[in-house]
Amino acid sequence: MKITGYRTLQTVHDWGRPVGDVNGVIASGITDVPIVILETDEGVEGIGMGTHADLERLFPALEGKDPRAVTALYDAMLDRVFKSSHNGATFGGIGAFDTALWDLKAKLAGEPLWRLLGADDRFVTGYASPLDAGIPDDELAALYGRFAARGFTAAKLKGGRDLARDLARFDIARDALGANDPAFMLDANESWNLKQAVRYVSAIEEKVDLTWIEEPLRRWDAAGHARLSSAVRAAVATGENLTGLEQYRPILDAGGVDVVQAGAVWGITHLQRVAIAAHARDLPVSPVGLTANFAVAAVAAAIPNHLTAEVQDLGSPVGVTIDQEIAGGGIVLGDRPGAGIAIDEASIAAYHASGNWQEPAGPHVRSPRAGLRLADQGA
The missing domain is CATH 3.20.20.120 (Enolase-like C-terminal domain)
Structure with missing residues (x-):
């Protein structure tokens, strides 16, 4: 069995309420959910969630490989981007592919992942x-x-x-x-x-x-x-x-x-x-x-x-x-x-609604005054 390709999907989570933290709130309660699907030459597919960051740059570490070698492939992805940094969003792309690999491995074994x-x-x-x-x-x-x-x-x-x-x-x-x-x-x-x-x-x-x-x-x-x-x-x-x-x-x-x-x-x-x-x-x-x-x-x-x-x-x-x-x-x-x-x-x-964790008012954008307050209250 070999990994032949991947495709991406973008859906949303509708929380039905505002969501956020001290840094900000997404009032709509609608946030993006990136999905990655790994494809194989035998038609079995693995589903991963995380981010879509740097997938194109990471995929050569997986292409043509047996998806069951999950640990080796995880390290191969880290090695693939070690000089340009495998941190931050790129690490999320590794995580999405990694989850898809484990999903594939468990499916091939006929077992739930747990x-x-x-x-x-x-x-x-x-x-x-x-x-x-x-x-x-x-x-x-x-x-x-x-x-x-x-x-x-x-x-x-x-x-x-x-x-x-x-x-x-x-x-x-x-x-x-x-x-x-x-x-x-x-x-x-x-x-x-x-x-x-x-x-x-x-x-x-x-x-x-x-x-x-x-x-x-x-x-x-x-x-x-x-x-x-x-x-x-x-x-x-x-x-x-x-x-x-x-x-x-x-x-x-x-x-x-x-x-x-x-x-x-x-x-x-x-x-x-x-x-x-x-x-x-x-x-x-x-x-x-x-x-x-x-x-x-x-x-x-x-x-x-x-x-x-x-x-x-x-x-x-x-x-x-x-x-x-x-x-x-x-x-x-x-x-x-x-x-x-x-x-x-x-x-x-x-489904046509969209949302973005990175919207300026949301929790993933740090307040410019965070960490700079002396009193409990205040902007």
């Missing part, structure tokens, strides 16, 4: 994380109530700008979840400096037993994360925007992360390798953004140090069917061979 990767239990523990920064306080209870109806007792709120509002929203989420002792996390999305983070988290902890504080500082600030971890009770969670083990090494060596995160958009092999690096240090792993790459849930089921996975929405993108159920406070993986992702290309072609 089973191929060695998992015994198809259930993946999760927490509610609906990117809630743009949701008015009076609508927040209904949003978290929908997650509570699926058994969730843990939630991550977006915040970091207004302490009083964040505390009030934790109270709303606690009531909506209806749990005796819910696990709460706060995600500041790299918007603070170190001392601001210490002050803000310390104030939160006077009222809330915070499980972790996520992305409090810039992703590369290993020393700052280590100082913050030693100054607050909450665990420090970070890593979703790091691409490649070489970027994790400084923060792991500095003791700057307590919950090691990996972005789902970077693919399956990446999460496996991050999990091994974390496991060697007795640290738990939490994958982030499974809405951008549902296949990563299969890895979460198989790794020994998985803590909990981010469940951002209860729906799926237009024209995409996922063989899984969100129930019992997590994800129940199905039995369909492969990663469990099916694509209806006709439905995608017929």
